Amino acid sequence: MYNRVCGACHAGQLPNAPKRGDQAAWKPRLAQGMDTLVQHVTQGFKAMPPRGLCMDCSTEDYHAVIQLMVSEPGP
Template identity: 75%
Template sequence: MKKILLAAAVSMLSFQALAAQDPEAVYARACAACHNGQLPMAPQRGDQAAWEPRLAKGMDVLVQSVTNGLNAMPPRGLCMDCTAEDYQAVIELMSK
């Protein structure tokens, strides 16, 4: 019984990690305005050198920064309907 419950819990966690929205679409509507170079302190999409120290903090910290806002970035990063999984997918997209 414990093995079945553990397998079910792992399955649920794997389903929850999927982004509900297309990361490209979220980036285009909510992130690109600042992360395409308009704000010099916002790391640009694909700038691995700029993203490296941020990624070193861990994905949970980055998602928390987007959710709460950081420096010039407003809370939720202009995506009011994004989930933590959506933010993670967009961060992964931008940092590669």
């Protein structure tokens, strides 16, 4: 799912999108709490499009993929 949708913007292409595995970029966002982050993904947040452009992703999917983006660097 990350590779299919989120990676299009979260692998460093967009300067204001926190990059996968970039602890410094994610720290202040994580401080809002996981539930808030999932809500921001679902509803959209500034330049982040609603649902991250993934129409068939569930709340559980967002949880899992945010966890991945926060913890491991990758493509």
